[in-house]
Every structure is written in C-alpha cells, then in structure tokens.
Amino acid sequence: MGRQATIIIKESIEELKDLHKKESNPKLRRRLKCLIYTKENKYKTQTILATHLGVDYSSLKRWFKLYREEGLASYLSINSGGNKASIITPKVHHQLEQKVNNASNPLKGYWEAQLWLKNNFGLEMKYNTVRTYLIRHFKTKIKVPRKSHYKKDEQAIEAFFKTSK
16 A cells, blocks of 8 residues: 655635635635545545545646645636637738728638738738638638639620520
C-alpha cells in the first residue's frame, strides 16, 4: 500500500462551510466540499473522495497541489481558457466590410478575399477561415451563374424575348 499524502488545510471547518454556503458556482462548491471532507478525514483515501465528488483522481491531485502551492484564493478561482482572440482587428474588419460592399470593385470570391487580406494586411489565413468569417459577419454567398449551353444562339434569345413581351 502506498504512503498517504498529508494535506494541511489552514482554514477551519466552520470557515470552509461558511464559504461553501456563500458560493454560487457549483464547480467551486465541489472544490470547497473537497477541502471540508479532507479536513474532517471523512474518507480514507483520495480515490474514494474523488469518486464521491464525481471528479477524476488526477483532478483532485491537481486541486490539492494548487491549494498547497498558491493558497485558498487561487484554489477558488477557475482560470479556464475563454475565447481565442481574433486575428482580424476592428480596422481590418472595417476595410473588409467596405471591400465586400463595394459595388464597383467587389471581391469575386473567397480566394480573392484571402489574397486581398494577405497583400494588404499581411494576414495569412486559411481559405475556410476567411470563408467562415465572411459568411458569419457579412452574410456573403458565392454567386455562380447558371450553366449555359455552348451552342446557344444569342440572336435567337433576343428574338424570343422581343416576341414574348
């Protein structure tokens, strides 16, 4: 059997229970329960404690390490990633909006938009990233003309439209 790791919890049980009552975030409440159960020696092993709390054993070890090294304040703050910062700045977004809505010299497709971003701003972006960005922000579509027969007679079409009016 392995050696038991001893975790010294500085706060009193009453203090931890008070924090637990005031906390609204369920993740932080679970972390506080972990400290309370450890302080009370309610579970024999950390594996059983982790199972009771509904977390993985490695998460429990990571929590204890965080508490031991940085204290309660750091233990009760969840620093999850958040959203990734956009490559396209507001200035580039504005220029791109003008280019998309320009009737005299519009972008002919997403490839051209990708090249335009590379040439004007030095932004190397994947085709699909540019396409997704343009669709999400500017509601763009690829406009493709309908297929036409290669033997089509233009004079016959004009005559047809003149007689149909």
